[in-house]
Amino acid sequence: MLTLELGKSKNIPLYQQIYQYIKQEVLTHRLKAGSRLPSKRALAAQLGISTITVENAYGQLMSEGYIYAKLKSGYYVSALENLAPPAPMASAVSKTAQCISSPKGTGIDLSSNSILPQSFPFSIWSRLLRRTMAEKQSLLLTKSPTAGILPLRQAIASHLMSFRGMPVSPAQIIVGAGTEYLYELLIKLIGRDKLYCVEDPGYQKLQHIYRDNGACCISLPIDHKGISVSALGSVACDVLHISPSHHFPTGIITPVSRRYELLAWAASEQRYIIEDDYDTEFRLVGKPIPSLFSIDMSSKVIYMNTFSKSLASTIRISYMVLPQPLLEEFNRRFNYLSSTVSTFEQYTLASFIEQGYFERHINRMRNSYKKLRQLLLRALTSHPEHNRIEILQQASGLYFLLKIHTRLPDAALEDRLRQNGIHLQALQHFYQNRQAAPKHTFVVNYSSITPNDIQKVTDALFKSLK
Amino acid sequence: MLTLELGKSKNIPLYQQIYQYIKQEVLTHRLKAGSRLPSKRALAAQLGISTITVENAYGQLMSEGYIYAKLKSGYYVSALENLAPPAPMASAVSKTAQCISSPKGTGIDLSSNSILPQSFPFSIWSRLLRRTMAEKQSLLLTKSPTAGILPLRQAIASHLMSFRGMPVSPAQIIVGAGTEYLYELLIKLIGRDKLYCVEDPGYQKLQHIYRDNGACCISLPIDHKGISVSALGSVACDVLHISPSHHFPTGIITPVSRRYELLAWAASEQRYIIEDDYDTEFRLVGKPIPSLFSIDMSSKVIYMNTFSKSLASTIRISYMVLPQPLLEEFNRRFNYLSSTVSTFEQYTLASFIEQGYFERHINRMRNSYKKLRQLLLRALTSHPEHNRIEILQQASGLYFLLKIHTRLPDAALEDRLRQNGIHLQALQHFYQNRQAAPKHTFVVNYSSITPNDIQKVTDALFKSLK
Numbered sequence: 001m002l003t004l005e006l007g008k009s010k011n012i013p014l015y016q017q018i019y020q021y022i023k024q025e026v027l028t029h030r031l032k033a034g035s036r037l038p039s040k041r042a043l044a045a046q047l048g049i050s051t052i053t054v055e056n057a058y059g060q061l062m063s064e065g066y067i068y069a070k071l072k073s074g075y076y077v078s079a080l081e082n083l084a085p086p087a088p089m090a091s092a093v094s095k096t097a098q099c100i101s102s103p104k105g106t107g108i109d110l111s112s113n114s115i116l117p118q119s120f121p122f123s124i125w126s127r128l129l130r131r132t133m134a135e136k137q138s139l140l141l142t143k144s145p146t147a148g149i150l151p152l153r154q155a156i157a158s159h160l161m162s163f164r165g166m167p168v169s170p171a172q173i174i175v176g177a178g179t180e181y182l183y184e185l186l187i188k189l190i191g192r193d194k195l196y197c198v199e200d201p202g203y204q205k206l207q208h209i210y211r212d213n214g215a216c217c218i219s220l221p222i223d224h225k226g227i228s229v230s231a232l233g234s235v236a237c238d239v240l241h242i243s244p245s246h247h248f249p250t251g252i253i254t255p256v257s258r259r260y261e262l263l264a265w266a267a268s269e270q271r272y273i274i275e276d277d278y279d280t281e282f283r284l285v286g287k288p289i290p291s292l293f294s295i296d297m298s299s300k301v302i303y304m305n306t307f308s309k310s311l312a313s314t315i316r317i318s319y320m321v322l323p324q325p326l327l328e329e330f331n332r333r334f335n336y337l338s339s340t341v342s343t344f345e346q347y348t349l350a351s352f353i354e355q356g357y358f359e360r361h362i363n364r365m366r367n368s369y370k371k372l373r374q375l376l377l378r379a380l381t382s383h384p385e386h387n388r389i390e391i392l393q394q395a396s397g398l399y400f401l402l403k404i405h406t407r408l409p410d411a412a413l414e415d416r417l418r419q420n421g422i423h424l425q426a427l428q429h430f431y432q433n434r435q436a437a438p439k440h441t442f443v444v445n446y447s448s449i450t451p452n453d454i455q456k457v458t459d460a461l462f463k464s465l466k
Numbered sequence: 467m468l469t470l471e472l473g474k475s476k477n478i479p480l481y482q483q484i485y486q487y488i489k490q491e492v493l494t495h496r497l498k499a500g501s502r503l504p505s506k507r508a509l510a511a512q513l514g515i516s517t518i519t520v521e522n523a524y525g526q527l528m529s530e531g532y533i534y535a536k537l538k539s540g541y542y543v544s545a546l547e548n549l550a551p552p553a554p555m556a557s558a559v560s561k562t563a564q565c566i567s568s569p570k571g572t573g574i575d576l577s578s579n580s581i582l583p584q585s586f587p588f589s590i591w592s593r594l595l596r597r598t599m600a601e602k603q604s605l606l607l608t609k610s611p612t613a614g615i616l617p618l619r620q621a622i623a624s625h626l627m628s629f630r631g632m633p634v635s636p637a638q639i640i641v642g643a644g645t646e647y648l649y650e651l652l653i654k655l656i657g658r659d660k661l662y663c664v665e666d667p668g669y670q671k672l673q674h675i676y677r678d679n680g681a682c683c684i685s686l687p688i689d690h691k692g693i694s695v696s697a698l699g700s701v702a703c704d705v706l707h708i709s710p711s712h713h714f715p716t717g718i719i720t721p722v723s724r725r726y727e728l729l730a731w732a733a734s735e736q737r738y739i740i741e742d743d744y745d746t747e748f749r750l751v752g753k754p755i756p757s758l759f760s761i762d763m764s765s766k767v768i769y770m771n772t773f774s775k776s777l778a779s780t781i782r783i784s785y786m787v788l789p790q791p792l793l794e795e796f797n798r799r800f801n802y803l804s805s806t807v808s809t810f811e812q813y814t815l816a817s818f819i820e821q822g823y824f825e826r827h828i829n830r831m832r833n834s835y836k837k838l839r840q841l842l843l844r845a846l847t848s849h850p851e852h853n854r855i856e857i858l859q860q861a862s863g864l865y866f867l868l869k870i871h872t873r874l875p876d877a878a879l880e881d882r883l884r885q886n887g888i889h890l891q892a893l894q895h896f897y898q899n900r901q902a903a904p905k906h907t908f909v910v911n912y913s914s915i916t917p918n919d920i921q922k923v924t925d926a927l928f929k930s931l932k
Contacts, residue, residue: 016790056794060637117603126599133592137583141780171526177643177782177806184650188678205802212654212799214680314607314809316643324482328522333678336671340643340806343780 006047014049018057026066026077033079037067040075072415107421108457113313113398114448119365120312124357125348132347144339144346147330148175148319152346155353156319163359164280166294166303168321174330177316177340179278179306180209186302186320187213189330190272194238199227201249201430201437206241219432222247226254229261240266243276245289246397249430249443259292267298272326274302281310281362282397284370299323307349309398309447310362317341317349369398375451376444379458388465398447401427404440406465413440413464420460472513480515484523492532492543499545503533506541536884538877573887574923579779579864580914585831586778590823591814598813610805610812613796614641614785618812621819622785629825630746632760632769634787640796643782643806645744645772646675652768652786653679655796656738660704665693667715667896667903672707685898688713692720695727706732707740711755712863714744715896715909725758733764738792740768747776747828748863750836765789773815775864775913776828783807783815835864841917842910845924854931864913867893870906872931879906879930886926 004021006014025031037043040058044051058075061067067075133140139149147153153170160166176182183206187196192214198206200219210217220231226244240262244254254262266273275292283289293303306318322330339346352358377391380402392401402424406413410426417424424444428437449457470487472480491497503509506524510517524541527533533541599606605615613619619636626632642648649672653662658680664672666685676683686697692710706728710720720728732739741758749755759769772784788796805812818824843857846868858867868890872879876892883890890910894903915923 013790015794059794059797114609115607117607120603120607122599122603126596129595130592133588137586137588141581141583141586141778143580143780177647178804180804181643181647181806192680208802214658312607313804314609316804316806316808324479328481328525331525336674338644338646338779338782340647340782342782342808342811345808345810 004047006049015053015056015060018043018047018054019060022057022061023066026061031077033077035077037075037077070418072411107418107423108453108460109423109448110444110446110457111423111425112448113309113445115312116448116450119368121357121361125352128351128355128357129344129348132344132351136347140343140347142343144341144343146335146337146339147171147173148339148341149343149346149350151354152350153319155350159353159358160321163362164277164291164294166291166321168303172321172324172327173319174322175317175319175339175341175346177318179276179304179308179318180205181316181340182304182318182320183209183274184213185330185334186274187215189326189334190239191215195236196239196241197227197232197235197237198241199243199247200432201427202243203248204430204432207432221433221436222250222252224252225258226252227262228258229265232262232265238270239272239274241274241276243278244292245275245277246279246283248278249399249401249427251392251397251399251401253289259295263292263296263298263300266296266300272300272302274304277303277305279309279397280305282366282369284366284373284397293321293323296323299325302326310358310365311349311352315345315349317345369447372446372449372451373400376446376449376454376457379454380461383458383462385462385465388462392441399443399445402442402444403438404442404465406440408440410440410442413442416464417460420464422457422460424461470513472515481519481522481526484509484513484520485526488523488527489532492527497543499543501543503541503543538881573884573889574915574919574926575889576910576912576915576923577889577891578914579775579911581778582914582916585834587823587827591818594817594821594823595810595814598810598817602813606809606813608809610807610809612801612803612805613637613639614805614807615809615812615816617820618816619785621816625819625824626787629828630743630757630760632757632787634769638787638790638793639785640788641783641785641805641807641812643784645742645770645774645784646671647806648770648784648786649675649740650679651796651800652740653681655792655800656705657681661702662705662707663693663698663701663703664707665709665713666898667893668709669714670896670898673898687899687902688716688718690718691724692718693728694724695731698728698731704736705738705740707742709742709744710758711741711743712745712749715865715867715893717858717863717865717867719755725761729758729762729764729766732762732766738766738768740770743769743771745775745863746771748832748835750832750839750863759787759789762789765791768792776831777815777818777824781811781815783811835913838912838915838917838920839866842912842915842920842923845920846927849924849928851928851931854928858907865909865911868908868910869904870908870931872906874906876906876908879908882930883926886930888923888926890927 004018006017022031038046040051040054044054058067062069066078068078069075150170152175153173156173157168157170160168174182174185176185187210194215196210196215196217198217198219200221202219207217207219218235220227220235226247227240227242232240244259246253262273265271273292277291291303293301301323303321304318307315308318380386380389381391388405390403392403404413410428414424414426424442427441427443428434430443431437470484472483488497504512506517506520510520524533528535532544534544535541616636618641619639622639623634623636626634640648640651642651653676660681662676662681662683664683664685666687668685673683673685684701686693692713693706693708698706710725712719728739731737739758743757757769759767767789769787770784773781774784846852846855847857854871856869858869870879876894880890880892890908893907893909894900896909897903
């Protein structure tokens, strides 16, 4: 029990007194690593204060790494040598889920989109970076245009042409420090007074981004082809944000007929479609699907992509391709903004693409993921109890859906899985309307595991079903 | 004369036809590098279309680098080997001035805050980067917390302590891809419904940033101590954005008495002060001034600083220090956002600071700027016609003000200077209310020249006065 006495006269906010006290206890090892703290409610009751105050103190301690939270379990004292816990990695979890997701580093993480260190081409990257720093010193210290340096935009344009068949001018490409930053630019460009619609299920984060930037955003349910025009008709949507070539997390590919319906919807008024093509490089099965952008004749589609999946999410480089009228407006209004990406990394990435390393890297990664995926699926489906599970959306990229025949509630199953050493998220976390979510279905992100982990994953999974 | 025929039936927008035509003429060398294009108005009259259409075409050609603009002179064809002109570098010029500032690379630029290649510690940076990539592969691919990796925030905290005497917790520090990005975060945090006030004169860009993010922003005139509380009282200001330790471009240092008045103003209501300490490392003369943040007892000051001046503006790393209540709100609301700075550069910068290289770099740069400044001032003041000029704000950092005794209007003098090979901006460009600007006064940014340029600068300056 914490023997903390609060001094109301001390002129130090209460939460800060709690924070200071616990921090001290952790630093002096009076609170041992791994030991559990009282729940927020219990501590608040003990001290006769509001739970909000305790929450603030715990929040602060968490953000500084002194304590960590386990989902549905409580707060625990960190080991001091781990005082820099990485932020939660699952890119798609909701705000709340992110804040309280368990610390990484224990068990195998199938909820994250991170990649393995051995996947990143460190030696090539290091060589190109060194050469860039030796040969381009003056350019490296010359301010980048708002949209990014021309060589990088040229390299991206030729990648889009060869890989995606998209004829795009380098001038249409805007490079930025991550897709989230580019969304923010788009909101400024298109307007805060518009209604933005996103997919349900989908990346819950998107709604937060739109709303935090002062725009209205609602989610629309998808059918088996994606968002329908009739769903759009039910609200006064101005801007539709979708990933038609590979919906996350269901893996749905919007067929061409639906694509034309959506383009017709956008063409008729002051409307736009933001096409998020985030993992197009990792379509493992089947023919590539033409992007919406490339069949759009009305200049209503904004194409977005990122190097987060195809290279590393920690090198913050994404890009968007603007249709001509929006591009002009962008150049007219936002020319004054500084680029958010370091020239050092822009030039290095430009060389990486120009010299063919990017294409080779993607091919290598695609083959490696394909193999990994096959091994994992084979291990799961050849397990003696394989009839208790079902694999959905086999065609999708770096994740698939796993349906489990069980009576356990999803949260309980997540807990059991975690106790057995694997982190797996139920599909319902990606639904705004949780009632609509298929039960007992889990999203398996396998990009951060190795073939050696497969046996452990399979064992842990089936053990949890017992 | 351009012999362009527009086809209105062609289904291609008019501006695009003009753009295509001129681009073709440039690429095939029918329009020679350096040749002047018709003015927008003239071309519009010739073709019988609106000047807006021509403006759009020229804008597009400029953004792609086919043509460039000279201030008050017109549009010129680029040399094809220069097809990637850097964006204008002057960080403080207004939107319009930025879009039409002359291309760099000709003459000596005293309007830019860029630094010389020889100033950047390439060999140390390269070594640290290489070591980081060899030793921290797993960390480099681990997602950064929203506010930045802990080692970098710890390094910044200890730099602030040793350099600025500011006791700050690493948890209070938010790292982001440039100060502009951090302003945007702040607007989201504090609110779009607030009235933001900036200094007049000052960075004209700030107003654009606030307004483009949906906030109201006005500029308030400064007196000889900075913004006064009575000026604040004249509007219902909520958030005051100032650089009290070294006002740009006047160099004014807000004295302690005024600082306390401003803190008192902020303390009494839901108000905040954003303290931009952008060039504190380059205070060349006199004692360091305690930051507003460090004497604020009411948690109302947000401290901002950047590595743009002290390292390089093209490595996009800035930071802010939040007071406790705002920090909690930030952690609660924005934990879901991805960091905008690459982990590769975050870890490298952390090592750079931790291992003492940053301090040594600053000292070296400060000495070098001090020497350069002395040489430049000596050359100017020992010129036979030195009584035609006057140096103002001698105590300021990487720039000073130059008053010229002349009857020429500022614009004409800027033109003459440019013809003589130096780019210099009149003080009035930094005023919202141009009538209030002192005449014949110029801002001399000398950070991107070398001692070898000094004779040329002096000659060109006095030649322009004849």
